[in-house]
Amino acid sequence: xxxxxxxxxxxxxxxxxxxxxxxxxxxxxxxxxxxxxxxxxxxxxxxxxxxxxxxxxxxxxxxxxxxxxxxxxxxxxxxxxxxxxxxxxxxxxxxxxxxxxxxxxxxxxxxxxxxxxxxxxxxxxxxxxxxxxxxxxxxxxxxxxxxxxxxxxxxxxxxxxxxxxx
Numbered sequence: 001x002x003x004x005x006x007x008x009x010x011x012x013x014x015x016x017x018x019x020x021x022x023x024x025x026x027x028x029x030x031x032x033x034x035x036x037x038x039x040x041x042x043x044x045x046x047x048x049x050x051x052x053x054x055x056x057x058x059x060x061x062x063x064x065x066x067x068x069x070x071x072x073x074x075x076x077x078x079x080x081x082x083x084x085x086x087x088x089x090x091x092x093x094x095x096x097x098x099x100x101x102x103x104x105x106x107x108x109x110x111x112x113x114x115x116x117x118x119x120x121x122x123x124x125x126x127x128x129x130x131x132x133x134x135x136x137x138x139x140x141x142x143x144x145x146x147x148x149x150x151x152x153x154x155x156x157x158x159x160x161x162x163x164x165x166x
Contacts, residue, residue, distance in 0.1 A: 043073045047111055059108070069135070116135070116136040118133070
């Protein structure tokens with residue numbers, strides 16, 4: 001995907017080119033807007049049974065798993081910014097360093113619900129970033145269900161990080 005073909009709104013097949021995640025671990029369905037200057041992105045995820053976190057007994061995805069949906073929104077924003085800088089290298093891996101100030105008003109997201117997410121970069125030091133993330137159950141983003149801060153580290157080679165720290 002090149003920057004001249006980088007629309008504000010993207011469907012799942014376009015987002016798949018931005019993220020290293022595949023199969024059941026892919027947790028983004030639509031990008032509805034982004035701002036690389038303000039470091040923000042809005043995405044949507046449809047709760048389905050084929051999600052890796054889907055709990056049949058609960059009939060949905062547990063709220064605690066939303067941090068991964070948020071982390072993938074962060075990854076999509078990082079890839080968009082990389083492409084807009086004309087850096088055509090493959091998407092980088094990210095390591096979640098912390099999930100703090102997690103607040104949930106809903107414990108399970110049911111099959112058929114749509115999660116509307118906003119991610120805003122709070123600060124950056126080197127390759128470590130902190131984001132403020134929110135999940136809503138309405139397109140107008142008034143029905144806030146989960147909010148948290150996520151700190152991530154962008155790495156060139158995740159295998160090197162794992163080999164040295166596991």
